[in-house]
Amino acid sequence: MNIYSLVWQELWHRKSQMISGLLAITLGIGVIVGIRSVAVVSEKAVAVNLDNLGANILVLPQGASVDDYYTADIDAPTFPEDYVERIVTSTLPGLDNLSPKMTRRVKIGEYNIVLTGILPASEIASKPIWQTAGLIGNDLQTTCALTNPLNQSQGFEDERLQRKSIDSLGLHDCLVGSATAMRLGLSEGSKIKIKNSEFLVAKVLPETGIVDDDRIFAHLHTVQNLLGTGHQISAIEIMGCCNAISEGLLGKLRNILPDTRITTIGQIVSTQIETNRLMNKVSLIFLIIILFVGGISIGNFMWANVNERRKELGILLMIGAPKSSIYIMLLVKATILGLVGGILGYAIGTLAGVILGPQLAGIIVRPVPILLVWSALLSVVIAILGSLLPAHLAAKIEPFTIMQEV
């Protein structure tokens, strides 16, 4: 016989009370786990969707403006292509697809057209709208998962390798923006002469509504040769994880590339960050509600339990139980209820997420094992906090008042 067996016997004796106490914790934790399970999947889905918005970080030469980048000013400064390698070989987390570019205006017939040199696979990967035209690049899955097994399953054992662009556009092939194709009368399979070199139009890009419609894209190294710039580029577009950006990714990039200007494409980044913040806030609000409701419920349950057991606790005090034993008994009981309630809550919340997620939110929810640890911890803490006051009051019971109640 010890305190633990006394607690167990009491719990077992009042089964219906135990079940109602467990129910309060289980449902509270179940709600949190259900919401978090759905939120985890949603965050991933949102991250993938946000990736589809395209690059969100722009690396420009020092002294260049974003206008220079978009207008392809002939005198716009450049920087070495090696800078891509510097980023690739860095261990900075939160960086995905890198798209180096060399952009200049060239004269084709009577028109001034913007010629942009790209490394095709990375460019296509960062522009989902191009992919709808049948151009296939790396499937990025999600930018924020550095060790995403989905990416690894594509054969990239070291995920940083994924950032290396894969050349799949012929050295004398080009992609033509829809407006330029119309203006120059080009279609797929046409030939076009740029600065005395002949290019085959591999694809006419779909209309995007952005500057890409007025451009011709060719292989970066061909464009560099054509323009005589050597291994220089005008910009690197990067898809950065929005969380990493808010945690100082830009500063870290500036340390790697001190003589460049690094800027974010504000609207995209702010949308990404705001979306993530909203998800986190919703989870936090529910957590606070459950903490209050759960704490009050368990406190109420323990208070009722103490009141019902006044005589029994008085007997224990009468025969010499120290007040600390009464405290410990009630807190051990709260811990047991919290632990069991947390585990059951995790099971119920996960089950609800898995079953209801596809039906209500159209997403496939999978169990998140780490939530089991958090559920157990959270529910034990809630149960103990809610029981502190009842335990304190129980320890203050005067045994003689109970002994005189016949």
Next chain:
Amino acid sequence: MLLRVENLSKQYPHADGPVDALKDITFNVKKGIFVTITGPSGAGKSTLLLTLGGLIYPSSGHIFFRDHALYSSSHNGLADFRRKHIGFVMQNFSLIPYLSALRNVMIPLSFQKMDKDTQRKRATDLLDSIGLKERMNHLPRELSAGQQQRVAIARAIANNPSLILADEPTGNLDPSLAQEILELLKTLNIEKGITVIVVTHSPEAADFGTVRVRLDEGRLVQ
């Protein structure tokens, strides 16, 4: 001297003014005697018993247990005193309803940090000695009133106390069972040398005392 009571008074607060439960009581209790305290309802019998047991702080006066001032101790000190030296037997048996007879007797032993096997053996022996070995796994509600009171007595003596304080131990029992319980207390008093103080209304029970005391309106009158 086991107990020395000096000028003991106890007042309970009340809206109409304090109520005197005990008034300036002085007496001594020698080791190994059987004391019965009688008196009308409201005479202060139970208050006296609970004060002697370290359960109610007196308003004034002193109680010395083996020359140690009882109420100079802290709450934990008083709990320690009850655990080591006092066995309580109450009218309503005061058993934990969801514990078997055996576990009820094991409780005070568990507060002494005794290991489980020793607790079990001691509790079994005690229940055997009062003829309840066959019923040791029964819950209190499965026992008769007399059996429940015997379990309570077994629990009271589990820690080898030097003093048993019994508040109307036969109040809920029919005369034959009452006689049985009083004889059991008498046996413990004689054979084990445990000092017994019994508060009772019953003249038959009072006759068991080697020392008989009468309280009236909070004063010792006999």
